[in-house]
Amino acid sequence: MNNPYTDKINIPTSIVSLILSFLAGHIRLKSQAEDYNVRMQYRYLSMTDSLTGILNKKACEDAIREYLDTNANCYGALLFLDLDNFKNVNDYIGHTAGDQILEETGKLLVESFRSTDIVGRVGGDEFMILIKDFHDSEAVLKRKCTMLQYDMCQTMLRFSVESSCSIGVVLFQNTNIEFQDIYKMADTSLHRAKRSGKNQYVIYNINEEK
Structure with a gap:
């Protein structure tokens, strides 16, 4: 009860x-x-790269590697960008200005590409960009590089620096490729652009081999 x-x-x-x-x-x-x-x-x-706010080297390379590994017969363009004579910037106007230029470069690259593309800083003044699903022609890619170089020069001029950038590019369409292979191709293209007098771009089209 x-x-x-x-x-x-x-x-x-x-x-x-x-x-x-x-x-x-x-x-x-x-x-x-x-x-x-x-x-x-x-x-x-x-x-994240602490200076520019974009991907650091490892994160950038890992993201590109994942894209290539998970997409068979993929389309894309890998850009390897290097600021010309950047050591002179640090030597003559100081590391603070140099850091500001690198930071502005990071912002420029983010604004110049889609949010789905991969943008990272992979060295002191070296940047890497993967344009995903790039189905356009090589002519379109050339215009993209030309505009990018122009915008980069304008960024430099804001700091009273007359400089430029060189770009090595690998274009691949409907292709299976490993990251290390495409990295070497982009690096070789960048060195060719540097040897050509700087403020140049060199595009290596993998599909032209076929």
Whole structure:
């Protein structure tokens, strides 16, 4: 037989227990969310170049490698960009101005390509861009490089620096290719652009081999 006095005690006790249980669950979820946010922040920092805010070398190369590995017969263009005579910038107007130019270069590249493309800083004054799903002609790619070089020169002029950039490009369409192979091709194209007098671009079209 139920005791009315006991029932009166159990009801508020149950309510308190329910509230405490709800609070404990809320605290646990909040803690888990904070832990997740911290992990994501560390992950973001580990992938980001601290100066320019774009991908660092490892994250950029890993992203390009993943794209090539997971897309059979893929289309794209890999650009390897190097600022010409950048050492002179640091030597004559200082590292602070040099850092600002690198930061502006990162912003320019982000604005010049789609959010789905891969943009990263892979060296002191070297940047790499993968244009994904590039189905346009080589002529379109040439215009893209010309505009990029013009915009880069304008960026330099804002710092009273008359300089330029050289670009090595690999164009691949409906092709299976490994990252190391395409990296070497882009690097070779960049060196050819440098040897041609700088402020040049050299495009290597893999499909012309076929």
